[in-house]
Amino acid sequence: MGSISGDSTVDLDGQDSNAHEEKIFVAVRLRPLNERELSKNDVSEWECINSTTILFKNTLQERTMLPTAYTFDRVFRSDASTKQVYEEAAKKIALSVLSGMNSTIFAYGQTSSGKTYTMSGITEYTIADIYDYINMHREREFVLKFSAMEIYNESVRDLLVLDGAPLRLLDDPERGTVVDKLTEVTLTDSNHLHELLSVCEAQRQIGETTLNELSSRSHQILRLTVESETREYVGAENTSTLTASVNFVDLAGSERASQTLSAGTRLKEGCHINRSLLTLGTVIRKLSKGRNAHIPYRDSKLTRILQNSLGGNARTAIICTMSPAHGHLEQSRNTLLFASCAKQVSTNAQVNVVMSEKALVKQLQKELARLENELRSLSSLANSCGSSSALKEKELLIEKMDKEIRELTHQRDLAQSRVEDMLRSGGEYQASKSWVEMNNHEKASWASEYSASEASEIIDPLRSDVASRTSHFSERYEGAISSRIEDQFPENNEEQFLSDDTSPRLYIDKYFGPDPCQGWEKIAQENNKNFEDNCKEVQCIEIDFTKQNVISSAPSPQKGDNVSGQSPCSLDNDAYFTKRETISSAPSPQKGDNVSGQSPCSLDNDAYFTKRETISSAPSPQKRDNVSGQSPCSLDNDAYFTKRETISSAPSPQKRDNVSEQSPCSLDNDSSEPSVNVARSQSCAAILTTLMKSPSSEEAEESENTSQDEADNQEKVSNVEKVASIGNLCREDSQNSDSSDCLNDEDQIIMTFGDSDRFDMGDEKTPKKPEETADVDSDKTQDTKQSASDWQAEFERQKRKIIELWDACHIPLVHRTYFFLLFKGDPSDAVYMEVELRRLSFLKNSIHGVRVVKDDQYYTQASSAKALNREREMLSKRMLKKYSVKEREALYEKWGIDVKSKQRRLQLCRRLWTDTTNMEHMNESASIVAKLVGFKEPGQAPKEMFGLSILPANSRSFSWRRMVTGCLTN
Numbered sequence: 001m002g003s004i005s006g007d008s009t010v011d012l013d014g015q016d017s018n019a020h021e022e023k024i025f026v027a028v029r030l031r032p033l034n035e036r037e038l039s040k041n042d043v044s045e046w047e048c049i050n051s052t053t054i055l056f057k058n059t060l061q062e063r064t065m066l067p068t069a070y071t072f073d074r075v076f077r078s079d080a081s082t083k084q085v086y087e088e089a090a091k092k093i094a095l096s097v098l099s100g101m102n103s104t105i106f107a108y109g110q111t112s113s114g115k116t117y118t119m120s121g122i123t124e125y126t127i128a129d130i131y132d133y134i135n136m137h138r139e140r141e142f143v144l145k146f147s148a149m150e151i152y153n154e155s156v157r158d159l160l161v162l163d164g165a166p167l168r169l170l171d172d173p174e175r176g177t178v179v180d181k182l183t184e185v186t187l188t189d190s191n192h193l194h195e196l197l198s199v200c201e202a203q204r205q206i207g208e209t210t211l212n213e214l215s216s217r218s219h220q221i222l223r224l225t226v227e228s229e230t231r232e233y234v235g236a237e238n239t240s241t242l243t244a245s246v247n248f249v250d251l252a253g254s255e256r257a258s259q260t261l262s263a264g265t266r267l268k269e270g271c272h273i274n275r276s277l278l279t280l281g282t283v284i285r286k287l288s289k290g291r292n293a294h295i296p297y298r299d300s301k302l303t304r305i306l307q308n309s310l311g312g313n314a315r316t317a318i319i320c321t322m323s324p325a326h327g328h329l330e331q332s333r334n335t336l337l338f339a340s341c342a343k344q345v346s347t348n349a350q351v352n353v354v355m356s357e358k359a360l361v362k363q364l365q366k367e368l369a370r371l372e373n374e375l376r377s378l379s380s381l382a383n384s385c386g387s388s389s390a391l392k393e394k395e396l397l398i399e400k401m402d403k404e405i406r407e408l409t410h411q412r413d414l415a416q417s418r419v420e421d422m423l424r425s426g427g428e429y430q431a432s433k434s435w436v437e438m439n440n441h442e443k444a445s446w447a448s449e450y451s452a453s454e455a456s457e458i459i460d461p462l463r464s465d466v467a468s469r470t471s472h473f474s475e476r477y478e479g480a481i482s483s484r485i486e487d488q489f490p491e492n493n494e495e496q497f498l499s500d501d502t503s504p505r506l507y508i509d510k511y512f513g514p515d516p517c518q519g520w521e522k523i524a525q526e527n528n529k530n531f532e533d534n535c536k537e538v539q540c541i542e543i544d545f546t547k548q549n550v551i552s553s554a555p556s557p558q559k560g561d562n563v564s565g566q567s568p569c570s571l572d573n574d575a576y577f578t579k580r581e582t583i584s585s586a587p588s589p590q591k592g593d594n595v596s597g598q599s600p601c602s603l604d605n606d607a608y609f610t611k612r613e614t615i616s617s618a619p620s621p622q623k624r625d626n627v628s629g630q631s632p633c634s635l636d637n638d639a640y641f642t643k644r645e646t647i648s649s650a651p652s653p654q655k656r657d658n659v660s661e662q663s664p665c666s667l668d669n670d671s672s673e674p675s676v677n678v679a680r681s682q683s684c685a686a687i688l689t690t691l692m693k694s695p696s697s698e699e700a701e702e703s704e705n706t707s708q709d710e711a712d713n714q715e716k717v718s719n720v721e722k723v724a725s726i727g728n729l730c731r732e733d734s735q736n737s738d739s740s741d742c743l744n745d746e747d748q749i750i751m752t753f754g755d756s757d758r759f760d761m762g763d764e765k766t767p768k769k770p771e772e773t774a775d776v777d778s779d780k781t782q783d784t785k786q787s788a789s790d791w792q793a794e795f796e797r798q799k800r801k802i803i804e805l806w807d808a809c810h811i812p813l814v815h816r817t818y819f820f821l822l823f824k825g826d827p828s829d830a831v832y833m834e835v836e837l838r839r840l841s842f843l844k845n846s847i848h849g850v851r852v853v854k855d856d857q858y859y860t861q862a863s864s865a866k867a868l869n870r871e872r873e874m875l876s877k878r879m880l881k882k883y884s885v886k887e888r889e890a891l892y893e894k895w896g897i898d899v900k901s902k903q904r905r906l907q908l909c910r911r912l913w914t915d916t917t918n919m920e921h922m923n924e925s926a927s928i929v930a931k932l933v934g935f936k937e938p939g940q941a942p943k944e945m946f947g948l949s950i951l952p953a954n955s956r957s958f959s960w961r962r963m964v965t966g967c968l969t970n
């Protein structure tokens with residue numbers, strides 16, 4: 001022990017007493033082959049080629065891509081003594097405790113590799129050196145304290161107490177994790193310590209495994225705390241004490257159940273051991289990559305207790321022990337991998353100086369006097385400079401600001417509600433009909449007639465008023481406002497996370513577009529242009545859909561009906577026929593007839609036939625009817641027939657009346673089914689409305705599906721469903737989502753035909769009985785009679801549907817809460833709900849094999865189960881801030897969470913928004929999330945902030961006009 005000599009208490013072996021960052025010291029120790037290994041003729045696979053490098057000999061010439069040489073701070077051959085290991089790998093760090101620095105020596109390695117053998121030696125040598133040092137430094141007074149614990153099956157036991165109960169871990173703001181009620185014995189001398197070590201040895205959980213008769217089944221942490229102060233100053237006023245601890249950590253060995261042949265208790269122990277070592281490995285690996293990574297200290301008690309030693313403020317050495325035997329090759333490699341990571345980890349140890357109580361009191365008194373002086377000088381300054389009046393002035397300013405904020409908000413609300421009123425009542429209908437009283441046709445017609453200039457007329461004066469007030473307001477109060485905002489949203493990671501998604505303004509800007517007030521002008525300007533485009537786009541969609549019904553119809557006797565002229569029935573497998581007919585003006589009847597003039601029947605497998613026809617004059621009713629003229633019922637496997645017709649001019653009334661004169665029921669040649677009677681009016685929007693809502697068209701599809709069900713050949717059914725799915729998609733999107741996003745360009749849809757599991761938008765698709773759906777006119781009448789109470793029912797239905805979709809699409813809880821609080825049951829909610837449903841339908845579709853290229857980024861990015869889990873974790877953290885202990889306990893009870901269970905907050909947050917059918921649960925969830933993220937009280941969600949800002953930033957893919965048009969159809 002002669003090396004302990006220094007005169008200084010804080011300078012051992014040239015160590016610097018100041019805080020310094022250093023890497024963990026990593027050494028590897030090979031043990032000799034043991035008897036068991038020798039008896040199996042196992043060979044030694046590892047060799048230390050110098051004092052720092054260990055080499056894989058590969059005696060058996062196995063092919064391996066793994067590294068063969070590993071370098072560490074020190075490697076020890078199997079004939080090295082424990083004393084040598086101590087001197088060269090552990091001593092320096094262990095004895096840092098004498099200079100006031102915490103330190104830890106770990107032994108890590110697989111079972112039976114020699115951890116306990118090494119660690120007990122190191123502990124002995126350290127103790128001996130410490131007592132030697134104490135004896136040599138009589139000028140200082142030392143107090144040594146000892147504690148010992150083991151972590152057995154994830155519970156912490158006091159090794160100095162016989163049959164003690166498991167101990168709890170507490171978080172101390174200053175000391176980090178502490179073991180509650182752990183015995184700490186003040187040592188009288190080294191013998192005393194040795195006695196206690198014997199107690200620990202006797203107490204520790206030992207068990208026999210195939211690999212080690214005395215296998216340690218727990219992690220053992222022995223802690224020796226050394227306090228010292230200069231004798232001369234003991235009891236003096238300004239003396240200070242050095243205090244630090246050294247931990248001797250003998251980890252349980254990693255093991256493979258198959259190798260240790262463990263079962264029952266041993267197996268359970270082994271699982272706990274491996275799990276905690278895995279966490280230790282993860283902590284080390286993450287630390288080795290940098291301190292910013294999320295370090296899972298809390299995942300195991302071992303890492304929690306040793307947090308300071310793992311990248312913290314304790315000097316640390318890890319001695320990795322390994323068996324050189326070939327039979328343990330894999331485990332040895334794992335050990336070396338762990339050692340390699342550990343080598344990269346830095347710690348930042350510092351000297352812990354504890355002031356004496358007297359010195360502390362003295363210092364505090366000084367500080368108090370200084371503060372009192374400051375206060376006195378401040379109050380005299382206040383009296384002389386009239387700072388109280390300055391304060392008053394500021395208060396008045398704040399009051400004024402508040403008033404102006406209220407006034408501005410009021411103005412904006414007023415402006416929006418005026419515009420909304422105007423939009424709802426709509427020109428000539430205003431006097432006679434309310435919005436809910438209008439039928440879809442009327443709504444759509446109104447939408448088409450309402451012009452941009454009219455909108456601007458109303459909006460412009462309001463906008464300029466609001467703008468001038470806003471600029472005046474921000475000029476004056478910008479500084480004050482931003483400081484208020486900073487107060488409300490302080491910067492830290494968690495807050496950042498939440499403010500990214502939940503700060504009302506940021507949230508809305510990010511996901512719904514800019515401030516509504518700023519969007520009006522653009523909207524008004526784009527109105528006319530967009531509306532034209534939209535009509536075209538929507539027409540494409542709807543006619544496309546109609547055509548599919550037509551395709552399904554029986555051929556008409558007219559010449560024009562049999563455009564393809566031949567049944568696709570005989571299409572070979574995988575062949576399909578796509579027909580597009582673009583009619584830019586009224587086509588002649590002749591021209592459209594027998595357009596293809598060729599049978600697709602003769603197409604070979606995998607061949608397809610795409611036909612485009614441009615017709616420059618109005619088509620005759622005959623021509624437009626039954627374009628394909630063939631039932632796809634008899635399509636061969638995987639063949640399908642798609643026909644699209646794009647019409648950019650207003651068709652003649654005759655044509656419109658007969659567009660789908662045939663019932664899709666005739667798919668099975670069942671002419672008794674009600675026929676589709678889709679009328680096209682002069683107005684684009686009217687066409688849209690009628691087609692979209694026509695129960696006949698729905699029925700047409702249903703009938704088609706029904707008849708498919710009846711068909712013998714199930715394969716054919718699936719083929720037809722594939723065709724129908726395009727129609728369904730079009731219809732869904734035109735009804736429920738941004739139609740132009742979906743179909744204004746064929747390239748915007750990528751269909752996965754193998755996936756028929758389409759998104760079900762709800763009740764609309766429930767097959768209706770023929771008598772319920774036969775007559776479009778009767779539906780129109782019903783539309784007209786729709787009352788506010790109908791809306792209530794519809795509102796509830798839509799709300800539930802949205803909730804289900806939120807759940808299915810893993811929509812962030814903050815988002816759900818915002819919208820949930822937004823929905824009040826007013827007819828004006830229709831707009832918000834519509835937008836939400838559309839986006840969710842896109843998302844759901846994209847999950848189910850249909851990718852919409854222009855999909856809303858937010859929905860595709862934010863909506864994942866993983867993101868949702870993260871959000872729940874973040875929310876659970878906020879519970880500490882937002883709920884008192886009592887409130888939390890009340891919540892746990894209410895939500896059926898055991899108050900004694902672990903991770904109660906997380907448990908609660910994991911339950912939020914899960915019971916989608918229980919509206920009380922939804923309300924409760926919304927209210928909790930709202931509180932956690934600081935939304936307004938439930939029922940006061942900032943609806944006005946959403947207003948028309950439901951427009952996304954990308955106005956090209958989503959226009960106000962389109963949205964309104966879409967809403968009209970429901």
Ligand SMILES: Nc1ncnc2c1ncn2[C@@H]1O[C@H](COP(=O)(O)OP(=O)(O)OP(=O)(O)O)[C@@H](O)[C@H]1O
Binds near residue numbers: 032118212217251
């Ligand atoms: N370097 C060594 N020289 C000689 N014998 C050794 C050496 N290392 C370990 N041994 C012997 O190997 C056996 C297993 O050692 P030890 O109990 O220390 O392993 P361990 O890694 O602690 O195992 P476990 O994780 O199962 O507790 C013991 O009998 C021990 O005496």
